[in-house]
Each structure stands twice: as C-alpha cells, then as structure tokens.
Amino acid sequence: MSPIRTGIIGMGGFAAWHHNTIARLEERGLARLICTCDPQAAGFVTEQQTWRLADRGVAVFPDYKTMLAACHRDLDLLVVPTPINLHAEMHRAGVELGIPVYLEKPPTLDHLELEEMIIRDRLARRSSLVGFNFIIEKPRLALKQRLLAGEFGAPLGASLMALWPRPADYFRRNNWAGRLMMDGRVVLDSCMGNALAHFVHNMLFWLGGTELFSWAQIAGVRAELYRAHAIEGADTFFVEADTAGGATLRFALSHACAGQGQHCETVECERAQIKYIVGQQAEVRWRDGRVERIALEGFDGLHDNHLEYHRYLRGETDRPATTLADSRPFVVLNDLAHVSGEHIAPFPAALLTGLRDEKEQKDYFNVAGMQRAVEAFIAQGAWPGPAGWGRAPGATATPADLPRFRDTVRAMLAAR
Ligand SMILES: NC(=O)c1ccc[n+]([C@@H]2O[C@H](COP(=O)([O-])OP(=O)(O)OC[C@H]3O[C@@H](n4cnc5c(N)ncnc54)[C@H](O)[C@@H]3O)[C@@H](O)[C@H]2O)c1
Structure with a gap:
C-alpha cells in the first residue's frame, strides 16, 4: 500500500x-x-x-x-x-x-x-x-444503526447543551476570532460556528433520514443570541429548530461561562432516551427503567479521521464521513439562527461577572443563572430572554428567509 x-x-x-x-x-x-x-x-x-x-x-x-x-x-x-x-x-x-x-x-x-x-x-x-470530528465514532454509528432499525422507537426530538468556557484571550488568538465579517465577506465565527459546531452537526446526524450517513433538513429556526465578550459575533446561542421530519431540536451553547466545561447530546425516542457525552460515555435509558452504558474509549479524532478518509481515497469505502453537501443542514441552521435572532443582545450587566483564574492567569465571564436557563430551555422550551435576559425570542426563520441572511449579518455588525 x-x-x-x-x-x-x-x-x-x-x-x-x-x-x-x-x-x-x-x-x-x-x-x-x-x-x-x-x-x-x-x-x-x-x-x-x-x-x-x-x-x-x-x-x-x-x-x-x-x-x-x-x-x-x-x-x-x-x-x-x-x-x-x-x-x-x-x-x-x-x-x-x-x-x-x-x-x-x-x-x-x-x-x-x-x-x-x-x-x-x-x-x-x-x-x-x-x-467534523465525531461522525465516525464507532459507538455513535452503532447507536444510529439501532435507531434506524427501530429498536428505540421513533425519534421524537433531541437536545444539546454545551457550555465551554473560553477566556477573553481566546478571542484575541488570531484576527478572525469572534468576527461577523471581514473585507465585506461573512466570517461569522462563534461558539456555534466553530468550537461547538461538531456537536450541532452530530445532532443533525441523529435526526437524519433513513440512511446511516444522513442529516436532518431544517424547516424552521427560532433563536436568541447573546454576547458577553467584546466581540462582533455571539458567544451564546439558545436555538430551537424544527426538522423537515417533524422532530424538534433544542440547543444551548455558550463560551460565556467559567469553571468545568460540559456537553451532552440527548435523543428522545418513543422507547428510550440516548445520552451521548463525547469523550466520556453513552447511555441508553429505556422507558422501562433499564440503563445500558456504552464506553467511548480509544477514539483519536484527527488520526482516525485521516485514516478513514485514506480508506475512501484508496477506494475501500464509498463515501467520506461528511461531504460538503452533508454540511448543508448545519450551515443553513447556523445562518437561520442568525436570521431569526436578528440581533445579538448584550447580557444584562447585573448578571455578568468577570472572573480571574489566577492559576491560568486568564479572564472569564460568568452569567448568573446560566445553568438554570439551559435546563429550563432544554426541558420545557422556556426562553431566557423574556425570563430576565432582556430580549424577545426571534420569530421563526425558514429556508425561504435565507435571502435575508447577509443583510442580517451586516445589520448586526452595524449595531455593534
Ligand atoms: N477539528 C477540530 O477539532 C478543530 C479544532 C480547532 C480548530 N479547528 C478548525 O481549524 C481551522 C483553523 O482554526 P485555527 O484556530 O487553528 O486558526 P488559525 O488562525 O490559528 O490558523 C491556522 C493556520 O492557518 C495559517 N494561515 C493563515 N492564513 C494563511 C494563508 N493565507 N496561507 C497559509 N496558511 C495560513 C496560520 O498561520 C495558522 O498556521 C478552523 O476551521 C477551525 O474551526 C478544528
């Protein structure tokens, strides 16, 4: 070879x-x-x-x-x-x-x-x-196969929470971090578009069509976008999306937090709930009380993705894990979250605390009540804006609203 x-x-x-x-x-x-x-x-x-x-x-x-x-x-x-x-x-x-x-x-x-x-x-x-790092994880593919075979019943919806603290200097590491536009072109760097994009793409993968390598198409999106850091874009997203298949996907993502990072993908099916925590473990919680635990070990993201792509380049497999066309739902979802959000609201000053991590010598923000807001949104669809974060949730944006995307981004930049 x-x-x-x-x-x-x-x-x-x-x-x-x-x-x-x-x-x-x-x-x-x-x-x-x-x-x-x-x-x-x-x-x-x-x-x-x-x-x-x-x-x-x-x-x-x-x-x-x-x-x-x-x-x-x-x-x-x-x-x-x-x-x-x-x-x-x-x-x-x-x-x-x-x-x-x-x-x-x-x-x-x-x-x-x-x-x-x-x-x-x-x-x-x-x-x-x-x-996208995590599509080829073997336990993920095995669970998706079981889901497609109907073992867990029909998927009803899914949710994602990902709170990944990022210090202020993360947004100064290069000239494009946190930017909405550069040289008149869209950049849109954010937690959703960059570091946490893997997880959002994973959620669309769980809710895809009847093929193993399929991603849910987006029918409508509602969003609230916030920022704590001194950047052009958003560092916090609360988003609810309707898929063309009739499922509801909710996710809450933020870099405006401190302490231990956390993330969890959850898929609700008729007979079971799947919880998948990248880098830790997966669980199938059956409605009858049984719990199946699945170890997620031995995955070396970049190494394994290169090897898997090599197999495709050598003609041993018939497709790469994620093609450009497979990325369409993710990009559309990200763009419609901006169209629906319409503006990026600053967090109310009374809720925002700057925290100095002396060991790391880095500065973080913490938003009071973030964890509670995430839980209420994911469990009940309660938007944080009307409950104290000082903005209204965005109206539903559908793919027919995509022509408004670039003007929305320009308006966000002008309002900055
Ligand atoms: N898969 C993952 O887990 C993962 C993790 C981190 C970043 N990323 C992705 O990697 C990409 C790069 O992110 P980053 O934070 O490393 O960016 P970065 O700004 O640090 O740039 C990466 C490299 O590109 C080089 N570069 C910039 N302009 C160039 C040019 N004109 N010609 C040649 N090289 C040029 C820089 O010098 C640097 O070496 C992004 O798409 C990011 O989302 C993926």
Whole structure:
C-alpha cells in the first residue's frame, strides 16, 4: 500500500495538530508529507525542527498558491486547517487541480458560498471531506444503526447543551476570532460556528433520514443570541429548530461561562432516551427503567479521521464521513439562527461577572443563572430572554428567509 501523499496549508493553530498526525502516519508508511506552507513559516522554526521537515524532504513555501503550482502533481490530498474565511478559496485552489481536500470544519458559514463549493468539489478526483470530528465514532454509528432499525422507537426530538468556557484571550488568538465579517465577506465565527459546531452537526446526524450517513433538513429556526465578550459575533446561542421530519431540536451553547466545561447530546425516542457525552460515555435509558452504558474509549479524532478518509481515497469505502453537501443542514441552521435572532443582545450587566483564574492567569465571564436557563430551555422550551435576559425570542426563520441572511449579518455588525 503506497502512502497518501499529502500537502498541509498552515503550521500554527490546528494546522499543527494535522502536522503531528501526518508525521505519526508517515512513521507507519501510511502517509507522506510532500509540502506545507505558511505566510509566517519563519515563526515556526521550532515546529519545523520537531516535525523534521528537512530530513523528511518536505518542501516549505510562504503561500499556498506557489506550493500548489510546484507540487500539485505529487499530491493525493490537500489538508486545509486555516481560518474559516480562507476555506473557500483554498478548497477551490485544490479541487481545480483535481486534488481532494480534507477541509476543517466548518466548510464555510455562508450558505451561498457553500453551494458554490459543493458544485466546485466535483472537479476533484474524489469528494472532499469536511472534518467534523465525531461522525465516525464507532459507538455513535452503532447507536444510529439501532435507531434506524427501530429498536428505540421513533425519534421524537433531541437536545444539546454545551457550555465551554473560553477566556477573553481566546478571542484575541488570531484576527478572525469572534468576527461577523471581514473585507465585506461573512466570517461569522462563534461558539456555534466553530468550537461547538461538531456537536450541532452530530445532532443533525441523529435526526437524519433513513440512511446511516444522513442529516436532518431544517424547516424552521427560532433563536436568541447573546454576547458577553467584546466581540462582533455571539458567544451564546439558545436555538430551537424544527426538522423537515417533524422532530424538534433544542440547543444551548455558550463560551460565556467559567469553571468545568460540559456537553451532552440527548435523543428522545418513543422507547428510550440516548445520552451521548463525547469523550466520556453513552447511555441508553429505556422507558422501562433499564440503563445500558456504552464506553467511548480509544477514539483519536484527527488520526482516525485521516485514516478513514485514506480508506475512501484508496477506494475501500464509498463515501467520506461528511461531504460538503452533508454540511448543508448545519450551515443553513447556523445562518437561520442568525436570521431569526436578528440581533445579538448584550447580557444584562447585573448578571455578568468577570472572573480571574489566577492559576491560568486568564479572564472569564460568568452569567448568573446560566445553568438554570439551559435546563429550563432544554426541558420545557422556556426562553431566557423574556425570563430576565432582556430580549424577545426571534420569530421563526425558514429556508425561504435565507435571502435575508447577509443583510442580517451586516445589520448586526452595524449595531455593534
Ligand atoms: N477539528 C477540530 O477539532 C478543530 C479544532 C480547532 C480548530 N479547528 C478548525 O481549524 C481551522 C483553523 O482554526 P485555527 O484556530 O487553528 O486558526 P488559525 O488562525 O490559528 O490558523 C491556522 C493556520 O492557518 C495559517 N494561515 C493563515 N492564513 C494563511 C494563508 N493565507 N496561507 C497559509 N496558511 C495560513 C496560520 O498561520 C495558522 O498556521 C478552523 O476551521 C477551525 O474551526 C478544528
């Protein structure tokens, strides 16, 4: 079996994780890094030494266009783990040369740009992969198979809570964090669009159609968006979505919190409730009182996703875990959450506390009553806005409202 010849755009941030992963796969003869680039390549001298790029014969370029012009004939795969607003142009550069792309999630956060990328992807020798980490987890796939076989009864709805504290300097780590737009184009970086996007995409996967690899289509979305941090976008989302299949999905996501992070995916079916906590465990709670516990061990997200994509590139499987077209429900849901939310409300000052973590030397925000608000929303659909957070829930936005998306984002920016 010949190694998958790989190019990686970028060296810092999550691109470094891809470098580490490809180096491990290269040691086993499964991959070979041909080339990489970064406009700040000189700033990554230590990393380049750690990865032994010179010894491995890896060509290093200052920009991706020069890299692809020089190396495209030698590449089976291009990895794009760069700022979200650069994904479309870098994906385009790869697929126009026929090279399939491992594109970090989210592919883009603009539904119109996504449609262009879906069409362009046909130029590649094989479909590109969008790197949502958790779709290929074996216990997840096994539970979805059982759900599709009808073992748990019909799915009635689902909910997601994800409270991931992020300090103020998280939003200063690069020039696009928390931005709504840059250079007149949509960026829309947020907890929903970026760090917690995996979980939202997972929820759509649970509620998909009759195929294993299917995601629920969105019929309507209501949302309340908030911010605590000094950013353009939202750092807290309360969202209720109706799927085309008639299920209701509720999720509450936030980076405006402190202490221990927590997340949980819940799927309510006629005969059982599935609770899935990535990195910890899954449970099937049967309505008759039985509880089945499933360990979630031994999953190495990036490593396993690369290997799985290799299998597809080698023709051993018939599809990547998530294609660009599979990402459509996620991007539409994210865009309609903004259309419905209409504006991003600041948290009432009386509820907001700044907290200094002396050990980490970092500053967090805490919103009084966040946990209670999340629980009331998920259990009863009680919106936090009218209950004290000082805004009204957004009206239902449907896919017919997508043409209002870009104007909504511009208005959010103007109101900032
Ligand atoms: N799958 C995951 O678990 C996971 C985790 C973190 C981030 N991500 C995703 O990875 C992507 C990158 O996020 P990040 O926070 O690492 O971003 P980042 O801003 O830190 O950038 C990553 C790299 O891109 C490089 N870069 C920027 N402009 C470039 C250019 N013009 N040409 C070549 N390289 C360029 C940067 O120098 C950096 O090395 C995003 O899509 C993010 O959502 C995924």
